[in-house]
Amino acid sequence: MAAHPDEAEALTNLFTVVKRDGDRLVPVWYSDAYAEWLVPAADKLRAAAALTSNESLKAFLIARADAFQSNDYYASDKAWMDLDSRVEVTVGPYETYEDELLGLKASFECFVTVSDPDASARLSGYKALLPAMEQNLPVPDEVKTVRGAESPIRVVDLVYTSGDARKSVQTIAFNLPNDERVRKEKGAKKVMLRNLIETKFDRILRPIAHEILAESQQGELSAEAFFNETLFHELSHSLGPAFTTKGGEQVEVRLALQASYSPLEEAKADVMGAYNILFMIDGGHFPKDFRKKLLVSYFIGLFRSVRFGVAEAHGKGAALQINRFLEEGAATLDPTTGKFTVDEAKLEQSIAKLVHDIVMIQHAGDKAAADALLAKYGDVSAPMAAALSKVAHVPVDIRPIYPLAE
Ligand SMILES: [Zn+2]
Incomplete structure (x- = not known):
């Protein structure tokens, strides 16, 4: 990280996996590293959102499904705090x-x-x-x-x-x-x-x-x-x-x-x-x-x-x-x-x-x-x-x- 300060944030990020690539260590976002599971999981969350009539739950499920793909959990964490279900x-x-x-x-x-x-x-x-x-x-x-x-x-x-x-x-x-x-x-x-x-x-x-x-x-x-x-x-x-x-x-x-x-x-x-x-x-x-x-x-x-x-x-x-x-x-x-x-x-x-x-x-x-x-x-x-x-x-x-x- 001292040698590559521009990569420090991604390497230490909560939502990346660090993989070896030749002589380098590269950060891979969870959305890519775990796509095999996160893509179907996001689909299930969206399907559940379509089933509930509770607006706060619907909003959280959709926001979380998006976060599985964007790796940005901030908005969905806030939606989780607002859950009234x-x-x-x-x-x-x-x-x-x-x-x-x-x-x-x-x-x-x-x-x-x-x-x-x-x-x-x-x-x-x-x-x-x-x-x-x-x-x-x-x-x-x-x-x-x-x-x-x-x-x-x-x-x-x-x-x-x-x-x-x-x-x-x-x-x-x-x-x-x-x-x-x-x-x-x-x-x-x-x-x-x-x-x-x-x-x-x-x-x-x-x-x-x-x-x-x-x-x-x-x-x-x-x-x-x-x-x-x-x-x-x-x-x-x-x-x-x-x-x-x-x-x-x-x-x-x-x-x-x-x-x-x-x-x-x-x-x-x-x-x-x-x-x-x-x-x-x-x-x-x-x-x-x-x-x-x-x-x-x-x-x-x-x-x-x-x-x-x-x-x-x-x-x-x-x-x-x-x-x-x-x-x-x-x-x-x-x-x-x-x-x-x-x-x-x-x-x-x-x-x-x-x-x-x-x-x-x-x-x-x-x-x-x-x-x-x-x-x-x-x-x-x-x-x-x-x-x-x-x-x-x-x-x-x-x-x-x-x-x-x-
Ligand atoms: Zn304690």
Whole structure:
């Protein structure tokens, strides 16, 4: 790229494949590289557009079909933000996780969902409370930031996925599009996949709790708490510092913390999610008895995430939280039963303390402190290993089957 600066943009573009041609590397647009699939896919999207009477869905399907041929997804990303349809289609090249070389190239995926407008409307009230949540963070005022937050929340049931969306770990919520221009103009949509959240609760979280949660607290395990922790995890990604100062210049926290950024940010979203739900309970948005349910379900939920492995951001972030809480006595392991009892008062204190510590590290852009925190707490500790060995028979993930589509 240094030798061919005029080609740098195309080589690093989200939507090109880089191929070797003799002694050169040449960018090939996805529309050409994947024409074999994208041409028929665009035809199907146009055929679907002809079938729907919903204008916003029709507009998106046509714009997306065009993007498959033009490689310009900007207009169709905006049309996706404007969707006002019970049936929502999310299809295109989005995330770059599959590009393990440089994280530059987007993978195609598709979600077809059916939205619940009433449930979505109920949750949209939390958006307006984001500034209050930021002000309530347990950090000095100068650390608190203001971010634009015009982001709709949708509660949906998933009826079909393909591509990147079908591989495990199955996502239970997503926040798209990634294009910063669209985010600036229209925000990003937070989509909660309700039937997946409920299924993971029934098939994974409940059996885990059965094995590792004290008998006396079994009654506190709550599907509603798990759903809200997932929602507030997503909301909390838009709270706290996005930028830090390095040598007098503003840089993204992501760039300052490098490899430690993702596990720390995922831990932040979890623990700040719990912190914010406690704040919402204080404000009367949830009943008082939701407090115990949230604390117990949040703590046990961390064992679900840590099973993705501490090599992965969510898993490492979960290990950090569990180990901090155990060290501070927020939960204790009974060596005879092998089950944890949550000390609700202590866990509340530990939650606030951990939110404070992570936000301060992000604010300072202190990579050494982030590395040290993860090195100390981000691995599988002995009590964690004991708990995990008891749940080896519980699946780590679910695999949806779509009989109609197949
Ligand atoms: Zn997250």
